Amino acid sequence: MSASSARMDGRAWGVLFVLCGAIFLEGIDVAMLNVALPLIRADMGLSTGMLSGVVSAYVLGYGGFMLLGGRAADLLGRRRMFLLWLTVFLVFSGLGGFATEGWMLLVARFVTGVAAAFMAPAGLALVTGNFPEGPQRVKALGVYAATAAGGFSLGLVAGGLLASLGWRWVFFAPVILSAVILAAAVPLVRDPGAPRGPAGGFDLAGAASITGAMLLLVYGVVNLEHPGGRAGAAGAFAAGLALLAAFVVIERRSASPLVRLGILRSGSLVRVNLAASLFIGSFAGFQFLVTLYLQELRGWSTLQTGLAMLVVGIDTVLAPTVTPRLVNRFGNARVLLGGLVLAVLAYALFLPVGADWAYTAMLPTMLLLGLAFSLAYGPLTMAATEGVAEHEHGLAGGLLYTAIQFGTALGLSAVTAVNVAVLGGGGSGLQALRSALIVPVAAAALGAIVIASGLRTRGTVDPVPPAEPASVNASA
Numbered sequence: 001m002s003a004s005s006a007r008m009d010g011r012a013w014g015v016l017f018v019l020c021g022a023i024f025l026e027g028i029d030v031a032m033l034n035v036a037l038p039l040i041r042a043d044m045g046l047s048t049g050m051l052s053g054v055v056s057a058y059v060l061g062y063g064g065f066m067l068l069g070g071r072a073a074d075l076l077g078r079r080r081m082f083l084l085w086l087t088v089f090l091v092f093s094g095l096g097g098f099a100t101e102g103w104m105l106l107v108a109r110f111v112t113g114v115a116a117a118f119m120a121p122a123g124l125a126l127v128t129g130n131f132p133e134g135p136q137r138v139k140a141l142g143v144y145a146a147t148a149a150g151g152f153s154l155g156l157v158a159g160g161l162l163a164s165l166g167w168r169w170v171f172f173a174p175v176i177l178s179a180v181i182l183a184a185a186v187p188l189v190r191d192p193g194a195p196r197g198p199a200g201g202f203d204l205a206g207a208a209s210i211t212g213a214m215l216l217l218v219y220g221v222v223n224l225e226h227p228g229g230r231a232g233a234a235g236a237f238a239a240g241l242a243l244l245a246a247f248v249v250i251e252r253r254s255a256s257p258l259v260r261l262g263i264l265r266s267g268s269l270v271r272v273n274l275a276a277s278l279f280i281g282s283f284a285g286f287q288f289l290v291t292l293y294l295q296e297l298r299g300w301s302t303l304q305t306g307l308a309m310l311v312v313g314i315d316t317v318l319a320p321t322v323t324p325r326l327v328n329r330f331g332n333a334r335v336l337l338g339g340l341v342l343a344v345l346a347y348a349l350f351l352p353v354g355a356d357w358a359y360t361a362m363l364p365t366m367l368l369l370g371l372a373f374s375l376a377y378g379p380l381t382m383a384a385t386e387g388v389a390e391h392e393h394g395l396a397g398g399l400l401y402t403a404i405q406f407g408t409a410l411g412l413s414a415v416t417a418v419n420v421a422v423l424g425g426g427g428s429g430l431q432a433l434r435s436a437l438i439v440p441v442a443a444a445a446l447g448a449i450v451i452a453s454g455l456r457t458r459g460t461v462d463p464v465p466p467a468e469p470a471s472v473n474a475s476a
Contacts, residue, residue: 008131008136008139012131014184014188015126015189015190016130016140016143016144018181018184018188019127019144020147020148021181022119022120022185023123023124023147024147024150025089026120027149027152028151028154028155028158028174029093029112029116029174030152031152031154031155031156031159032155032159032162032163032170032173033058033159035155035156035159035160035291035305036167038302044099044102054109056219057105058116060113060218061111061112061114061115062113063113063215063218063402063409064113064215065113065117065118065211066120066402067211067395068118068258068398069118069119069122069398070394070395070397070398070402071394072118072122073122073125073397074392074393077191078122078125078191078394079190081118081119083182083185083186084118085114085115085119085122086115086178086185087182088111088114090174090175090178090179092107092108093108093112093175094172095108096109096112096171097168097169098168120397121395121397121400121401123397124144124381124384124385124397126189127140128141128385129192130190137382138324138327138328139320142319142382143320145377145378145380145382146315146316146317146318146374146378147316148377148381149316149319150315152287154310156287157307157310158173159302160302160303160306160307161303163302164302164303203254203257205254206247206251206254206257207258209244209246209247210243210247212243213240213244213246214240214402215240216243217240217406218405218409219236220233221233223236248261263395263399267454268383268387269384269396269399271451271454272380272384272400273400273403274447275336275447275451277403277407278444278446279339279340279343279377279443279444280411281406281410281411282347282443283440284407284411285436285439286347286350286369286411288415288416289433289436290305290350292433293353294308296429297430297433298355308359312369312370312373313370314367315374315377318374319374319378323375323378323379332382332386333383333451333454333455335375335379336376336451339372339374339375339379340376340448342368342371343369343444343447344441345368346364346366346372347365347440347444348441349364349365351434351437352434353433353434353437354430355430384399385397414443415436415437416436418436418439419436422436
């Protein structure tokens with residue numbers, strides 16, 4: 001396959017569809033479960049705390065193990081990690097469907113989140129590794145990002161349909177999809193680069209400290225939304241930051257560090273990951289609020305709610321067709337900035353939401369969000385590995401998905417905290433909703449400012465410094 005050619009043969013498309021199927025699976029899995037939560041609570045008699053724990057367990061597993069998952073892909077083999085953890089995802093999603101007690105759901109969702117944490121960065125690294133830098137990679141990442149974003153929006157509709165058959169189908173459907181993807185991945189997917197096994201042995205101390213830190217920090221974020229859990233959140237943050245400091249010390253002294261700390265010195269990489277956190281966090285918070293508005297304030301069904309958000313899925317068509325052309329012409333940063341500005345406008349248009357708004361009044365926001373995802377998600381994915389050495393693409397993917405997961409947790413916690421505070425002060429449900437809607441507007445605006453601060457005359461994200469030699473890593 002020539003690096004100068006923008007065309008992809010049948011096998012290349014097959015590989016891309018398999019990898020896209022996996023990231024679509026991850027997105028649709030989360031969205032479908034969110035729609036089915038009320039039915040799960042009614043059928044199993046779960047308390048509010050247990051129901052919240054079902055969501056939080058996945059977030060803990062995903063956010064806690066993401067950096068370890070990204071580095072494991074680089075060191076142990078991307079294909080190996082992808083296939084192994086896709087299998088784990090399949091098994092535990094099925095076990096969730098057979099759950100009869102709340103604790104069974106908690107375990108199933110936690111392990112499924114861990115599996116996604118290893119599978120997602122390995123999949124992104126396989127995309128960049130199988131498609132040469134240039135037009136082919138831009139096209140491949142555009143399709144990949146569109147599929148990932150489409151999973152969130154289409155998952156709401158699929159969740160509504162499946163939940164009408166029974167909430168357990170929300171768990172069984174991913175099993176069927178996982179099995180199809182796995183059967184196609186085994187013969188098709190290849191890892192073009194051999195694993196770079198650490199010469200000095202695997203950094204177990206670094207792996208334990210960073211995983212513990214991520215688990216504690218995510219746990220702290222999740223508990224911010226509960227007024228009674230803020231003391232525990234503060235303790236989790238303190239312990240998490242202490243472990244993070246220990247991780248830095250360990251990595252500086254390690255002969256074969258789990259994470260090359262020098263990669264974090266790149267201003268462009270920091271901006272991209274911060275923007276990703278703010279962009280996805282704003283959407284997660286908005287989606288949650290819209291679900292509350294339509295189902296609790298308006299009495300819409302889960303299927304009607306999913307169909308209302310379906311138009312956001314236009315990014316699955318626009319992102320792989322239009323966005324790559326825009327990126328080739330204007331660069332990642334300018335296209336990304338355009339997407340963030342559209343997101344700010346979309347959320348702002350929803351601020352005056354009324355108790356009896358017609359869907360035509362909501363439609364401009366949904367359309368603008370679809371355009372925002374079309375312009376933003378792909379460039380975020382492309383910029384996350386731009387200028388990073390090939391052998392560190394798993395780590396770069398891990399950083400991106402960690403940022404996304406933290407953003408999701410923060411976005412949900414922030415809007416929930418504002419909503420609960422206004423309701424506790426005697427405000428109506430609509431007043432609480434309007435107040436909480438300010439959070440997505442502010443988050444998206446801050447993301448736009450972050451990206452605008454890094455714009456250069458040619459409209460590209462600053463290049464990441466080249467990887468340092470192994471002998472320097474220990475002192476990074």
